[in-house]
Amino acid sequence: MNYLYIAEFYNLSITTLPMKIVVLGADGYLGWPLSLRLLRRGHRVVGVDNLATRRAVEEVGSDSALPISSPQERERAAKELGDFKFVFGDVTDYQFVKELISSEKPDAVVHFAEQRSAPYSMKDVEHAVYTMHNNLEGTLNLIYAVKEAKPDVHVVKMGTMGEYGTPNFDIPESAFVEVEIKGRRDRIPTPKFAGSWYHWTKVYDTYNMLFANKIWGLTFTDIMQGPVYGTRTEEIVSERFFTRFDFDEVWGTVVNRYCVEAVLGLPLTPYGKGGQTRGFLSLEDSVEALRILIENPLRWDPTGTSTSS
């Protein structure tokens, strides 16, 4: 079988059966390298994107510092690694999402298809409302599509460490936490306090998934990932496999942007007051962590206790 051949070729050990995985946002900084990793592991990947990030980066007069291929060229390159298909589509179109889940019947859906820039969301009311609509509607559509078409799908959703703000307690790796309030104990959703409209949309997605898990038993893994840096993974071995590398103030994540600014001798551009402390993750570690999560899903439990975050 194809996946065994690939595993041997790359000296990977395959311990799970090949899965069919839909990656929403497959044209993005993380979506593209994750798709390559999943293909190399022998999984079938349906990559979905509306190419919004390409347009939005143009909107602020910028471009990826590394040249990235067209979606058509990416599809050809990905097919060398395994069973890949690119689908142009928008997660804010419910009929599209519903038909995607109905027809592909994936084992897992990875949801990266959100507006991902805090500064972009804070530009003005138009960008705030766009971010709120786009992100919440995509996740709501996915929730309903999974509920209607295939409720045992494992949804892997990208959140952010920024959902937590900077609390005084140790951030737990759980959706709920035990607290004491005025002498009484309760179990509450892990407290959040975001720092931009973008980060708030991630908080609201989290609550919407917790609610959908509670009432319908759908299965979510809600990933609170720190900022990712870097350009390479094991699969990115030539220009055809490059992922985007944004470096401007709006779309460049912090370490990537600082590297470009340092190389060019420009002043570093911290966002806000620059007082945040965060854990950072290399692109390779991010992709590998996601791969492990996807291959080791929570079991679907219609009684509604399977959400982790």
Place this chain on the structure above:
Amino acid sequence: MNYLYIAEFYNLSITTLPMKIVVLGADGYLGWPLSLRLLRRGHRVVGVDNLATRRAVEEVGSDSALPISSPQERERAAKELGDFKFVFGDVTDYQFVKELISSEKPDAVVHFAEQRSAPYSMKDVEHAVYTMHNNLEGTLNLIYAVKEAKPDVHVVKMGTMGEYGTPNFDIPESAFVEVEIKGRRDRIPTPKFAGSWYHWTKVYDTYNMLFANKIWGLTFTDIMQGPVYGTRTEEIVSERFFTRFDFDEVWGTVVNRYCVEAVLGLPLTPYGKGGQTRGFLSLEDSVEALRILIENPLRWDPTGTSTSS
């Protein structure tokens, strides 16, 4: 002065200067009687509505059990009590909201202009997305309009007791609460867990206002009110002043609906499992509580500590 004459006539004691108040959702169950109360107190009222509730109640094949006047007739009736103007407009139109605040320069804005039915929000994905968009966008537009046009406006926003779910702790009358998590103390937004997409929009509005208060120092009073029942206030003395009375399963709030069902000998129709316990408020008490809140505003504090809820 007009307001003193009215105060004497109705035997009210006026202790505050007359204010100019914009009521968003002035055609609604609470918006209309509150407008009448504020007028009777000598305040100038600009009543704004897009008449969405009239249409949405028609959508489910229902109608107000008490006949309500047209917006034009309501305007004429309200003008007998004081300085009233009806403006047709939609809070999801940012330019409209911005121009409203710029031109009217109100002392306070009461924001009732949201989709207000939990069952309506839970019908299907279309109603879920509509509720999420409509409610969050209206409040975001208001936040930005106030920030841009008149940042000292006191925004009085209708939330719901349903934001809290059914916690095990005593619900505090504050936006933040001291907690202990794993042996460490912190101050977190008062925990919430809603029971419908509609209720979640109220939670998200709350967080959006907390955030706008934090970064821009805007002043909000976020009212967590229990379900309201009844048809009368001191101002509703004839049919021309009637407020709407919804009794169907989608738009009728619980006590009002039960009363109609009991009178007609129909089975009572609890929502969900019927296990909720709630405090209930008469229409007269609700309107009077809101009046007191509006006349005793928090002072604008650009340093950002003035939000209460």
